[in-house]
Amino acid sequence: MSLLVFGGVGASLGAAIHYSGNPADSGPSEVLALFETSQGSTAALKSRLKAETPQDLGARVVLAKDDAVSDQPSLGVEYAEASAPRPSEVPTGQGDEESSGEGIRINGKLVRPGESYGEVTRVASLDTAPVPGLTERINGLSLPRISADGQAPSDVYARxxxxxxxxxxxAVVIGGLGINATHTKAAIEELPPEVTLSFAPDAGNLQYWVNKAREKGHEVLIEVPMESFEYGRMKMHPQTLLAGDTGERNLPRLEKLLSRASGYFGIINYQGAKFAEDPGAVGPVLQALHDRGIALVEDGSFQTGAFDRAAGRTQMKFARAAATIDAKLTADDIRTELLGLETLAKENGASMGTGYAFPLTIEIAKDWTKDMQKRGVVLAPASALISVSAKTSQPKRVQTGSLSQAPVNPEG
Structure with missing residues (x-):
């Protein structure tokens, strides 16, 4: 009897489903969902074709404030919602900590008042060299030149x-690069991109190393050997620029050195105390550099300001370092020199030091660059100190040099 009763109930339920087409009409039910559901929401789809792109789309700009930081990384994706995750860190170089105040974030990059989006985005990697129009072929050599529209290598290749x-x-310049591959790689990869790197002219695969440095955001100098007072008592580079020469020998030598690579914004002396004291030898060399749009950095090892005077006469871009930070190769001495650069910068507005790619120098310099803004100074590329020609800026130019510098370490 019970079988007949339950059979009749089942048949009636089946008939209800068959005629109504809705299982819910047959009785109570429970819905299990694997994902949260919301009534009336529609997924926002990204358009792929130009014809589907709304006309008001552009670069997403979000006001950036210190108290709105998310742990989620920015993948460069535009979101349909009004609010989108923002990165907790934006690696745009020294002086880009979000604690300094408000700004705007454009495509994941924090841009503060006084900065342009182009300046912020270019710091990660510098343009591949050579830039068209900035080289010329002379006597089989590729040499830097000022472009037809007036662009100089000292500007284009600067950071x-x-x-x-x-x-x-x-500013800090680390030199002697390209000789030891391990040390060169460490300097390129471990030091902040604001640190300027200088390369020996005879480095193997020099253009490769220059390219790698620029890929990491470092601006580059080429080291030019110049005659020292020890010349003749030690083995010197065959293209050393000599005192007592008015250009007949020095200018062809300079051209050979400049042709070794492209992508450098200037040169830096390697030794050269005797050469620097001969105005007749210095003048033609600096004039040739000026005519090609190349800047000059003095490493701070000279006892006099001979280059200052010659640079003023030729109106070339020039800066002088205040000290060699690793003339005494101990951790304490290097830290003391770096602290001295900070003090000098606070007194005069700017300072610059040079060093060599010793493992200890790289390690100390890397640690020193951390938290610089908390100490009231900003790390800058060397080119930031030579943005105006020496003659024009002489009355106002910050003097970063000292007249009693420690000698350059000859083993560097």
């Missing part, structure tokens, strides 16, 4: 730099 807070700046 962009912005200091909207007008804080004291410190």
């Amino acid at each position: 962009p730099f912005a200091n909207p807070g007008n804080q004291p700046i410190v």
Whole structure:
């Protein structure tokens, strides 16, 4: 009897489903969902074709404030919602900590007042060299030149730099690169991109190393050997620029050195105390550099300001370092020299030091660059100190040099 009753109930339920087409009409039910559901929501789809792109789309700009930081990384994706995750860190170089105030974030990059989006985005990697129009072939050599529209290598190949807070700046040049591959790689990869790197002219695969440095954001100098007072008592480079020469020998030598690579914004002396004291020898060399749009950096090892005077006469871009930071190769001495650069920058507005790619120098310099803004100074590329020609800026130019510098370490 019970079988007949339950059979009749089942048949009636089946008939209800068959005629109504809705299982819910047959009785109570429970819905299990694997994902949360919301009534009336529609997924926002990204358009792929130009014809589907709304006309008001552009670069997403989000106001950036210190108290709105998310742990989620920015993948460069535009979101349909009004709010989108923002990165907790934006690796745009020294002086880009979000604690300094408000700004705007454009495509994941924090841009503060006084900065341009182009300046912020270019710091990660510099343009591949050579840039069209900045080289010429002379006597089989590829040499830097000022382009037809007036662009100079000293400007194009320099690292962009912005200091909207007008804080004291410190520049550091690490040299002797390209000789030891391990040390060269460490300097390129471990030091902040604001550190300027200088390469020996006879380095193997020099253009490769220059390209790698620029890929990491470092601007580059080429080291030019110049006659020292020890010349003749030690083995010197065959293209050393000599005192007592008016250009007949030095200018062809300079051209050979400049042709070794492209992508450098200037040169830096290697030794050269005797050469620097001969105005007749210095003048033609600096004039040739000026005519090609190349800047000059003095490493701070000279006892006099001979290059200052010659640079002023030729109106070339020039800066002088205040000290060699690793003339005494101990951790304490290097830290003391770096602290001295900070003090000098706070007094004069800017300072610059040079060093060599010793493992200890690289390690100490890397640690020193951390938290610089908390100490009231900003790390800057060397080119930031030579943005105006020496003659024009002489009355106002910050003097970063000292007349009693330690000698350059000859083993560097």
